[in-house]
Amino acid sequence: MADLRAIADSRPVRELAEAFAAAGHEFAIVGGPVRDALLGRSVTDLDFTTSARPEQTQRILDDLGTQTWDVGRDFGTIAAKVHGETVEITTYRAEVYRDDSRKPEVSYGDTIEGDLVRRDFTINALALMLPEMRLVDVSGGVEDLLAGRISTPGSAEASFTDDPLRMLRAARFASQLGFDVASETREAMVEFAERLDIISAERIRDELVKLLSAADPAPGLRLLVDTGLAERFLPELTALVATQDDHGRHKDVYEHSLTVLQQAIALEGERHPGEAPDTVLRLAALLHDIGKPATRRFERGGVTFHHHDIVGAKLVKKRLRALRFDNSTVKRVARLVELHLRFFGYSDQQWTDSAVRRYVRDAGEELERLHILTRADVTTRNRRKAERLEHAYDDIERRIDELAEAEELAAVRPELDGERIMAVLGVPPGPLVGRAYKYLLEVRLDEGPIGPEAAEERLREWAAKELA
Incomplete structure (x- = not known):
């Protein structure tokens, strides 16, 4: 007291x-x-x-x-x-x-x-x-x-029939407090899962965000999947349960996704101590592989998930919009899901400076979140492989910092703006200016800063071929 x-x-x-x-x-x-x-x-x-x-x-x-x-x-x-x-x-x-x-x-x-x-x-x-x-x-x-028990004051049946949102709150408290849900309460969650359909998408979204804000959301998420509640508002998560991943035979994509979420939260705390939970990062970590069920193929005795990053990004947009997330959150989470595979392979063949610039350009404002998500996505039990990937990502972050310091990498853009392009070529606004701008951006990404005079010369050479 x-x-x-x-x-x-x-x-x-x-x-x-x-x-x-x-x-x-x-x-x-x-x-x-x-x-x-x-x-x-x-x-x-x-x-x-x-x-x-x-x-x-x-x-x-x-x-x-x-x-x-x-x-x-x-x-x-x-x-x-x-x-x-x-x-x-x-x-x-x-x-x-x-x-x-x-x-x-x-x-x-x-x-x-x-x-x-x-x-x-x-x-x-x-x-x-x-x-x-x-x-x-x-x-x-x-x-x-x-x-350490979660139970209802009266019968769970009456409680959840009255207010189905309480079932999601049970999952949230299980994670926030580290409590177990009483067996009769859990059974009622299974029995009355369909009652969740009368709840507005906005209220469900808010409860999901609160759950993901816990220090360890995994127990609550497992409860939602096991009771059938997740199927009512996040069926893509349930679909991961039976989807074998491409790393081996010892785990499914569902368990991998929960581990990635936990590791992302740990890294988030290390890199940004004391800050509020990052909803965008946590959604991306949980949902980064939801494209795998739709892309799973059995080929030459193995399992493949070609383009699951692209498919997953589309599924994320659809699901988060259905849950009434704001447009910024939808866009950011989908972008992270789309890019989460980009790094893998760097450790086998080191990228050129051009590839590093493109990585930064494509990540944009999500670069720091992408750093965390990519590191968290390493869940292999092979210690040598895990260490190799960790060292490789240390290296790419170092190179990004070095290039950023030398080239203002976060704001990569052509060395000539639209007005200067029109002046050099003597043309009015139109599609040609846009194509010229994209060309100069590719030059900037491939070669770094070359200076305005060299950029003008390259522009004239490009235009001569383009207009020939």
């Missing part, structure tokens, strides 16, 4: 608790903050519940002189900033769900016990009543915290 007491004794929380008590209303910290404090995890968001109705809550906050705004008044929630701390305060609720919707018909409740029993999992059905510091646990949440 030490961490909970520290939270309760903080100025914003103490002031709120005293104000609600003075007005004759119950007030409590509820859900995730209580759970995380009991687990010794950091508490970043404060959620409160109260017996006060929204209009009464608003009056109390107005009397305190706090800034408030509606985040869901129809659901009884008012947000406020108290001494620099953003909080959400929700009236006790009792909810009824329709069979064809996850949106509840909300009615206000009268007791903290009634409010808690409707929540998704026992570990979230915990409240600390303030200012008296009384812990309320209506369904064995503390016991489940100690056991």
